[in-house]
Amino acid sequence: xxxxxxxxxxxxxxxxxxxxxVLLLVDAPLLSRCSSSPHLVQVRExxxxxxxxxxxxxxxxxxxxxxxxxxxxxxxxxxxxPAYFRFLTILAFHVFLQExxxxxxxxxxxxxxxxCTNVIRRPWVCGVSSLGIDHTQIxxxxxxxxxxxxxxxxxxxxxxxxxxxxxxxxxxxxxxxxEMSCPLWLCPELEDYQADGGPLRLGLAGQHQRSNASLAxxxxxxxxxxxxxxxxxxxxxxxxxAELRPAxxxxxxxxxxxGLADTEWPGRNQTLKHGxxxxxxxxxxxxxxxxxxxxxxxxTAAQHERTARGPVARxxxxxxxxxxxxxxxxxxxxxxxxDFAVFCPNITEAVASCDADQQNFNVSVENMLTxxxxxxxxxxxxxxxxxxIQDLEPLPERKSDTLVFSCILxxxxxxxxxxxxxxxxxxxxxxxxxxxxxxKAAPLCAAAEIHVLVTGxxxxxxxxxxxxxxxxxx
Numbered sequence: 162x163x164x165x166x167x168x169x170x171x172x173x174x175x176x177x178x179x180x181x182x183v184l185l186l187v188d189a190p191l192l193s194r195c196s197s198s199p200h201l202v203q204v205r206e207x208x209x210x211x212x213x214x215x216x217x218x219x220x221x222x223x224x225x226x227x228x229x230x231x232x233x234x235x236x237x238x239x240x241x242x243p244a245y246f247r248f249l250t251i252l253a254f255h256v257f258l259q260e261x262x263x264x265x266x267x268x269x270x271x272x273x274x275x276x277c278t279n280v281i282r283r284p285w286v287c288g289v290s291s292l293g294i295d296h297t298q299i300x301x302x303x304x305x306x307x308x309x310x311x312x313x314x315x316x317x318x319x320x321x322x323x324x325x326x327x328x329x330x331x332x333x334x335x336x337x338x339x340e341m342s343c344p345l346w347l348c349p350e351l352e353d354y355q356a357d358g359g360p361l362r363l364g365l366a367g368q369h370q371r372s373n374a375s376l377a378x379x380x381x382x383x384x385x386x387x388x389x390x391x392x393x394x395x396x397x398x399x400x401x402x403a404e405l406r407p408a409x410x411x412x413x414x415x416x417x418x419x420g421l422a423d424t425e426w427p428g429r430n431q432t433l434k435h436g437x438x439x440x441x442x443x444x445x446x447x448x449x450x451x452x453x454x455x456x457x458x459x460x461t462a463a464q465h466e467r468t469a470r471g472p473v474a475r476x477x478x479x480x481x482x483x484x485x486x487x488x489x490x491x492x493x494x495x496x497x498x499x500d501f502a503v504f505c506p507n508i509t510e511a512v513a514s515c516d517a518d519q520q521n522f523n524v525s526v527e528n529m530l531t532x533x534x535x536x537x538x539x540x541x542x543x544x545x546x547x548x549x550i551q552d553l554e555p556l557p558e559r560k561s562d563t564l565v566f567s568c569i570l571x572x573x574x575x576x577x578x579x580x581x582x583x584x585x586x587x588x589x590x591x592x593x594x595x596x597x598x599x600x601k602a603a604p605l606c607a608a609a610e611i612h613v614l615v616t617g618x619x620x621x622x623x624x625x626x627x628x629x630x631x632x633x634x635x
Contacts, residue, residue, distance in 0.1 A: 201428050201444075201623030202633045208253050210260060223259065227252045246270050247277045264384060272300045274313020286383040287314050287321040287343075288376050291369070292330050293449035298484055304330045312337030315345070322346045322379045322408060324372040335405050346408040348375040355412035362422045366430035366461065369453040374421055379408050381417070428622040430457050432465075433629055435581040438611045439465055440629060444619030446481060451490045451616070458614050459497060471609025476501045476576050478625070479536060479617040482524075487532075488539040490617060495543055497614065500604055502540045502563045503572050504533040507620040509627050510570040530567065537563045562601055569624040576613055578605045583629055 200206040205214040215223075227248070235242055243251060250270070257265050267284075269276045289311050292304060300307045308330040315321050321343050323334060338345035351361055351371040363374055413421075431442040441462060445454035466473050477499045481487040491502075506529030544561045566572040570584075575594065579585045605611055615625050626633055 199619055202627050207249055208256055223256050227255050250277045271296050272310035274310045279314055283316055284319055285387055286380050288380045289323040290373055290376055291324055292326055293447045295447045305333050308333035315341045315343035317342040320344050320383050322348055322376055324348050324376050345405055347405050348379050348408050349410040351375045353410040364422050364424040367453055367457045427626055435583055438577050438581045441614045442622050443616050444622040445616050446485055446618055451493045454616055455493055462612050469610045473610045473612055474605050474608035475499045476613045478503045478572055478615045480507055480621045481617045487536050491539050492543050499561055502561055504536045505566040505569055505572040506533055507624055508568040509624040511568045533565050537565050570628055573628055578602055
């Protein structure tokens with residue numbers, strides 16, 4: 162087995178995707194492997210070989226091999242089995258050992274220093290993307306504490322790359338690199354790379370993806386030089402000092418440019434058009450990622466509205482999980498001027514046969530719905546009449562109706578009002594609605610088009626994709 166690359170970032174899964182696709186397209190007989198989380202629809206998405214989730218038969222085969230061995234040895238470890246993510250990490254390592262992959266792109270779960278993926282003693286290269294505040298109960302409540310955890314993936318003599326960070330976070334990363342004798346390089350701007358025929362084109366939407374693309378280029382470039390082109394010049398892997406060194410831009414090969422241009426990743430800055438309904442899907446769930454989501458949505462939705470044949474109704478479908486500050490994220494969405502704010506738990510549909518891959522067995526349905534009602538109250542507080550301090554006169558009220566549904570399917574059916582042919586099919590179970598809820602939908606029925614932003618949770622986005630793209634569940 163070749164040494165895998167170790168990777169941690171705020172937009173980590175996208176970066177894994179970029180690196181894996183660039184490596185997949187190099188002009189060499191490589192078998193590339195990507196381990197990422199969370200999954201959107203099927204748990205098999207977390208383990209990919211050559212860009213595709215492993216098949217059901219392969220997953221089942223290796224699942225029971227790992228489960229059996231762990232069950233046999235659990236008495237030596239207090240009689241317990243590894244938790245969900247740890248089990249999947251062990252399974253992922255087992256898969257690429259058995260499949261004899263040439264290169265593995267491994268995404269850290271949470272943090273880095275104490276994450277279960279951080280058992281790789283000597284990876285080829287490490288990467289840290291743009292840092293933000295998330296998982297504060299585990300990683301700490303400041304950017305410095307989080308940076309310390311992220312820097313835990315650095316290894317002595319192993320080149321590491323990062324992008325522009327807040328000053329305090331960068332200082333911590335530099336300190337961690339120095340402690341571990343790890344050479345740390347700062348990626349250049351994407352515009353600095355040389356390319357024939359104009360600027361590099363990305364398949365992923367959103368300005369924030371440009372730093373991810375630069376980091377992906379540097380990580381794949383470093384691995385290719387060490388593994389496949391050892392006689393050519395590459396960044397030094399010896400520790401020279403504690404300074405953050407600028408990584409040199411280079412001229413990517415045409416096949417690499419194709420990798421950047423062809424990269425797609427569902428649920429991140431994704432647009433789907435189903436008849437009169439356009440869906441804008443982004444699993445943003447931190448303040449920084451939500452800011453990027455809002456910028457992307459306002460630009461992209463405006464482009465769609467310019468070609469609409471009449472008035473457009475805007476709807477946000479939102480949910481958030483864990484300790485995340487829903488109220489703060491909802492406030493960031495106000496400039497989008499939604500006509501409706503709809504809230505629902507991450508439950509795909511209200512039937513017993515709901516796919517276990519998308520269920521959270523650690524939180525009760527009652528708690529999920531309570532969180533949705535709290536989110537609705539937060540939205541109403543943000544959008545209701547507000548007073549100016551100087552004269553105590555109310556500001557003009559921004560009209561925005563709110564609704565809470567018990568599952569994703571019910572929410573989508575109400576939002577689309579039978580205008581999405583996929584959701585209107587006989588396979589979709591309709592939910593009975595009271596007269597008041599039906600009456601609220603009049604603006605949706607009158608609009609020429611309906612634009613729906615789905616955000617706040619990757620699990621919510623995954624549940625939506627299950628209904629919008631039934632093939633993703635197979």
